[in-house]
Amino acid sequence: MTINAEVPVAATRTGAGADRSGQGADAGQDATAGQQVTAGQAADGSSAADLVLPLVAVGGAAVLAGNGYVRRTRRARTRTTPAVVSPGVPPVVSPRPPVTPLPVLERQAGAALVQADDCIRTSRAELSFAETRFGPAAVEPFHRALREAERELAAAFAIHLRYGQGVPEGRDEEAARRQALAGIVGRCAEAGRRLDAAAPAFDQLRALEEEMGEALEVAEGRFRELTGRTGAVEATLADLHARYPASATATVTGYVEQAKDRLVFATTHLNQARQAADLGRTEQAVRDLRAAEGAVGQADTLLTGVDQLANSLAQAADLVPAALTGAEAERARAQTATGTADGVSRSLLGDADAALAAVREELTGDRPYDPLAALRSIVRAVSALGGGQDGVLGAAAWLVGRADVRAADGFVATHRGAVGAGARTLLAEAERLLGTDPAAAGEPALAARELAEQDVRVHGNPYSGGAGHTSGAVLGGVLLGEDPDGGPPLAFGGPDTRKGGGPGAEPVRTD
Structure with a gap:
């Protein structure tokens, strides 16, 4: 471009890229053109060199502005969280959350299955004591909640079984595995939720704090029945050993000894529950009663296993x-x-x-x-x-x-x-x-x-090492095993009831 005080106009190209029709012009024309340029510069009061630097500065600023716009556009497209914009402060982009590895999810799903199964088994055991005392009609709503929880857990076990057998291979295999594990955890959570929802009403039905005497009588009655039955079952097992090879009775080996262990544990806690109730220590009495009920229930399962095998x-x-x-x-x-x-x-x-x-x-x-x-x-x-x-x-x-x-x-x-x-x-x-x-x-x-x-x-089997009766109760799931004395006993309800220490208690957060 030629620059003067007027509107710019296109300049004539020279050199190798110029119009080749001008190659025959004489040297006089070149001299005249040179004189015209010099005259124009003198009349304008500036030179071509004086105008080059401003043009370069303007062009450089445009390039920098363009690069900045591209960078800002890329950040906006890849941002995963809303940016916090403050005057004079560039926006901060949050990193993507880490992806939980599959082995960790598998362990979580397995733990959820175990916990849900334990909650259902514990709820079923305590429900049997309530039914003995109040009758089938009074406990039917809780049987219904238990059946609903069992259906959810059965679905979770079915997913876990298919997961162990493998999912269809393909590019979405990992996504399918994650979905299956999430389904297991979700089903277990729903099973626990149904039990937790019914736990306060169940606790109100039993009313152990107000009617401890009647509940103790029911537990002590079952304890005495099982104590008298132990000798007969022991004789039955001895007869099985005499009539059949050892392989025929292998599934109940040690069951009578374990039943006796549970009954010793039960009688200890029944006595403690009586003493605590007499002293007005209701909370301790309830704790001991539930521990005794759990041990009595397991003794019944062990002795019944021998009779069923016979x-x-x-x-x-x-x-x-x-x-x-x-x-x-x-x-x-x-x-x-x-x-x-x-x-x-x-x-x-x-x-x-x-x-x-x-x-x-x-x-x-x-x-x-x-x-x-x-x-x-x-x-x-x-x-x-x-x-x-x-x-x-x-x-x-x-x-x-x-x-x-x-x-x-x-x-x-x-x-x-x-x-x-x-x-x-x-x-x-x-x-x-x-x-x-x-x-x-x-x-x-x-x-x-x-x-x-x-x-x-x-x-580790506590019966082979001579451990106390508390170890057997922890192994059997009667106690949680969190404390040196075996921890608290379990009760009707789901995970939140277990965290809170009993039906109706405020759940304790563990996350």
């Missing part, structure tokens, strides 16, 4: 001959179908033959055998052949499945202070299958029992 073994012994005959008929049917579209492989037929032959050898032999184990072998052999859902084989499947589920549930209930989410999840699946496919319930039930026993071994 009944199952007797029923299995009566059923084995007929079930074996039915299984052999089922095997013949399967052999006839071999080679057809509905047939079974010859290897399965061979496995069934071996299993049934082993059972028949035990049945006709001179040595004692385990009737439940024999019946379990028959059920498995027939199930592999695709039959055994009706008649005597269906009855055999139900008997075996129920015995296996009972054994696993009794162990978890009386050792829940050490049993983790894995065993409880398998137990929940076994309970579900018992109502739909009894022949399939045995496998997860046996796996649940085995995993629960592993958890107890890792935790």
Whole structure:
């Protein structure tokens, strides 16, 4: 551009980029042009050099302003939280919150399952004492709340089982896992919420602070009944040891000793509850009563487990001959179908033959055998052949499945202070299958029992080390185990009730 006092006009280009039609102009024309430029500069009072610096400054400021605008635009687009703008202070951008690792979420989900299961088991146990005192009609609303919580927990266990089996692989696999874990925690929270919502009304029904005497009489009555029953159960177990091999009674090994341990713990706390009530120390009396009730309930579970096993073994012994005959008929049917579209492989037929032959050898032999184990072998052999859902084989499947589920549930209930989410999840699946496919319930039930026993071994068994009765109560989940004396006893309600120390208490925040 040529610059003068008037409006700028386009200048003529020179040099290599100029119009090549001007290449024939003579030197006189160049001189004349030079004289004109010089004259113009003199008339303007400035030179070309004086005007270059202002132009460079203006251009530099424009570049800096443009770069600043781009940076501000990028920050605005990537900001995750509203910016706080103050005069003269640049906006502060908050960092994105950290993403919780999957292993941490898995541990949280497992802890939620254990806590919800413990709350349901504790609520069920205390509800039985209230029903003895007030009758079924008075406690029906609380049974309803308990059933609703059980449904939520069953759904959470089902999600956990599928999670353990793996989610569909793909680019959204991690998102699917996070969603499943969130579903587990959410279902457990809802189960606890339903129990917590019913806890104040339940506490009002029992009114232990005002009517401690009647509640003590109910607990002491059940204690005396169990104390008298212990000798009979001990005799039953001795008879089982004499009639069957050790494998037949392995699931109840030590149960009578553990029941006695719980009863000693119960009598101590019943006496303390009486003394505290007489002295007007109501809060301590309620605490001791609940601890005694929990121990009495677990002693009942342990002794009942021995009686149930004795009944199952007797029923299995009566059923084995007929079930074996039915299984052999089922095997013949399967052999006839071999080679057809509905047939079974010859290897399965061979496995069934071996299993049934082993059972028949035990049945006709001179040595004692385990009737439940024999019946379990028959059920498995027939199930592999695709039959055994009706008649005597269906009855055999139900008997075996129920015995296996009972054994696993009794162990978890009386050792829940050490049993983790894995065993409880398998137990929940076994309970579900018992109502739909009894022949399939045995496998997860046996796996649940085995995993629960592993958890107890890792935790440490107080009965093998000569620990006091309080340790057994903590292992059984009667006490929380937070204090040297075993911590507070548990009561009807969910997690908030447990944090608050009892029904209706203000929850204690732990976050």
